[in-house]
Amino acid sequence: MDESWKNLTVTLDKNISKAIQELGFHKMTPVQAATIPRFIQNKDVAVEAITGSGKTLAFVIPLLQMLLRRESPLKKHEIGGIILTPTRELAIQIDEVLKHFLKHVNQFQSVLFIGGSDVNADIENFKTNGCNIIIATPGRMEDMFQRKQDGYNLSASVKALEVLVLDEADRLLEMGFETSINTILGYLPKQRRTGLFSATQTDEVENLIRAGLRNPLRITVKEKKSTESQLIPKTPALLENYFMIVDADEKLNQLIHFLRKHKKEKIMVFFSSCAAVEYFKKIIELLVKNSNVLHIHGKLKQKRVKVIEKLRNADSGILVCTDLMARGIDIPDINWVVQFDAPSSARSFVHRCGRTARIGNRGNALVMLLPTEETYITFLKINQRTPMLEMDKSPEAANILPKLKKFAKRDRSLYENGMKAFVSFIQFYGKHECSMIFKTKELDIGQLATGYALLRLPKMPELKGKIISNFEEEEDVNPETIMYKDKSREKLRQEEIKKREAGEITKKSRSFKSKPWSNQIVRKEKRQQNRERRARKKKRKIELDQGELDELDKDIKLMKKLKTGKVSKEEFAKDFDEMEEKKVIGVK
Structure with missing residues (x-):
């Protein structure tokens, strides 16, 4: 001490x-x-x-x-x-x-x-x-x-x-x-x-x-990085910040290679949405063997506490998560924070990095960026005073995308999750705070879909009228024939197909659209408006209740005066009528 x-x-x-x-x-x-x-x-x-x-x-x-x-x-x-x-x-x-x-x-x-x-x-x-x-x-x-x-x-x-x-x-x-x-x-x-x-x-x-x-x-x-540098970074002093520039169709290959190399350590991997967490968690489980893969996002509710406790007690593990885990949560000995998707704000970047190198310990953070996003590094250096070192992509990274497509053809759950993750990323990208850097029109949609190992492109408004290159659809695959690996889930799907063929139910339109971030902001504002409305309503109710009590108190006092002979019956009737009239006027 x-x-x-x-x-x-x-x-x-x-x-x-x-x-x-x-x-x-x-x-x-x-x-x-x-x-x-x-x-x-x-x-x-x-x-x-x-x-x-x-x-x-x-x-x-x-x-x-x-x-x-x-x-x-x-x-x-x-x-x-x-x-x-x-x-x-x-x-x-x-x-x-x-x-x-x-x-x-x-x-x-x-x-x-x-x-x-x-x-x-x-x-x-x-x-x-x-x-x-x-x-x-x-x-x-x-x-x-x-x-x-x-x-x-x-x-x-x-x-x-x-x-x-x-x-x-x-x-x-x-x-x-x-x-x-x-x-x-x-x-x-x-x-x-x-x-x-x-x-x-x-x-x-x-x-x-x-x-x-x-x-x-x-x-x-504030913490000073070193006497040589005049920067006072917002990230911890013992944190080494890295960035990797990688094309969209190589990004997942590089991530899996990195996780395999560091699987004996504790790693947090950040994605942009709940759908992405669900999809990439399955992929990491399939491809990074003998590793403890956990996941957290806002829709898990009760399970989140157990997941955090598991990672705390583990010697190593990979936590796949959203920005829910970017603030406040202290999991000891996190060796690496990997940001597969750049966060929606520069502040979130700092908070994500802060999950490692906590309270005097050393740590490392890596953000993976597309070539069109490279300006983000300069932005972080200026806006968040965060020095960055470049990490070269590994030439040894294997191409795991063909294998993933085979998995998707055998498991409808993986196929659907990939579509949802892709859609949610496109929508997240369109609402990015740093829209001058993260421009949807500069995204290579074909490369991105290839990098997500999609069998075909989903139907969504953002892709309407676009000419997509750098992507080959699996034309020999009929999505309706892809079965769920979960037998009970597939049984329910087959029963639904039979009912549709018999005309008992109409065909459901498959939509992979997640709720856009703009809607989330609107919902947040509506919740706040509802709270304020309830608070005003409660305040009015308290004021009304108090008014009724005051009126009742006056009535009781007047009746006491009648009983004790302080006022006559005529005076009582007159005063009582005047009080009732005031109440009616007040109501009007």
């Missing part, structure tokens, strides 16, 4: 110091050194630090220290700390760190309020076991505040709140949680300490700082 940790542990509770020593941290990271002493001193902090810099300990340690030094200890159902984070995976990860400390600081109880769990079970657990620290996603936290049951009223339990932490604040806002966060802030006491932790600074984050923090101390932690 270095001097910075030793100096800090002298000021901390002995049980927290013991927990730190057991975790085996030898050197304090810059963000921990800058944040922990100041946050403990009852200051609101707004912290900006690169991904993988050790932010979790920077708020867990101060939170526990502040709760321990309270004049009156927290009761069973008093909430002293709340940690809000954008995803359930990150919430579970923070909970694991916190639980290590709670083994030593055992007077506190923590709970997880995250999507996917049973709300009623969460409420019963809170009522039975109590809770002092909540780790939650904003949507579930808002829901838990709005629920009222016998023996359960969360808004009453947060009156003793000492600390609020907003982790990955920029992503909280990117994911459309602004309305939920504002609703949650409305339930919390003003006299509290607030810590906001973010990898990037945006206008939305700045607005949240002004709304939720009081005179915050701003902490920005």
Whole structure:
């Protein structure tokens, strides 16, 4: 343990110091050194630090220290700390760190309020076991505040709140949680300490700082790559960033060759969509033998936590994933991050790379780019201050595409997944933030389809009227004759074919179109509008309820005056009629 940790542990509770020593941290990271002493001193902090810099300990340690030094200890159902984070995976990860400390600081109880769990079970657990620290996603936290049951009223339990932490604040806002966060802030006491932790600074984050923090101390932690370079990169200092320029029809060959070469290491491979993850995960399983291949995307829901746990406990493995895994999730000893598809934004590039070279460890990242995308390297150097080294494509990479086509002819699932992945990539490409570099009109569609090992091109609006070269369709293959390898699934398909031939059902039109990114943005905006509408409706209902109570109170007071003889029956009737008239006017 270095001097910075030793100096800090002298000021901390002995049980927290013991927990730190057991975790085996030898050197304090810059963000921990800058944040922990100041946050403990009852200051609101707004912290900006690169991904993988050790932010979790920077708020867990101060939170526990502040709760321990309270004049009156927290009761069973008093909430002293709340940690809000954008995803359930990150919430579970923070909970694991916190639980290590709670083994030593055992007077506190923590709970997880995250999507996917049973709300009623969460409420019963809170009522039975109590809770002092909540780790939650904003949507579930808002829901838990709005629920009222016998023996359960969360808004009453947060009156003793000492600390609020907003982790990955920029992503909280990117994911459309602004309305939920504002609703949650409305339930919390003003006299509290607030810590906001973010990898990037945006206008939305700045607005949240002004709304939720009081005179915050701003902490920005940067890492220098070396004394020779004047660049201060946004990626970790011990990360080596590589790029490979490769044609679309060679890209998959190069990826499989790379994975075979590094299969004894832990590797994360990023793709642009859920459909691509499903397709390429199957391909990697088929072609990279004796390897542990896992996959994660947004549609997996409950399985995601188990997948992350498997990779954490494994000595090696390949995780095929979307940008769901680009932020916050800490899987130890990731050796390589490979970006098969360039991300939709430059910020996402940095966050993806940050899954390796975490907290002082070394790591490597590789992005695979088409020749028309080479300008992206210059863009990253300027926009994200990220130096890049070129990795030459391997001349030893075997052509695995003919073999993949044979697999697709024998398995309808692989054939369909390839079509869906191809369509989703074209649509993703058309919505890319860096549209000046990633131009759909410059894509060689034929090369791309060849690289995806497609048997034929799908029908989609983006290809209508285009002359496609560099692609040969498998004309001898009738897609209707390709069977599912899964026998039960093929049985259902055959039954459907028989019903169609008998005229019992009409033929379904096969569409491989995934929902475009533009629609996702619209849906996100609609969700936010719906939240705001519900909040306004709730506010109006509260105002109406209060108005009715006031009117009822006036009626009761008037009746009491009649009973005690303070007003006559005539006066009572007159006053009562006037009050009823006002109600009618108010309704109109």
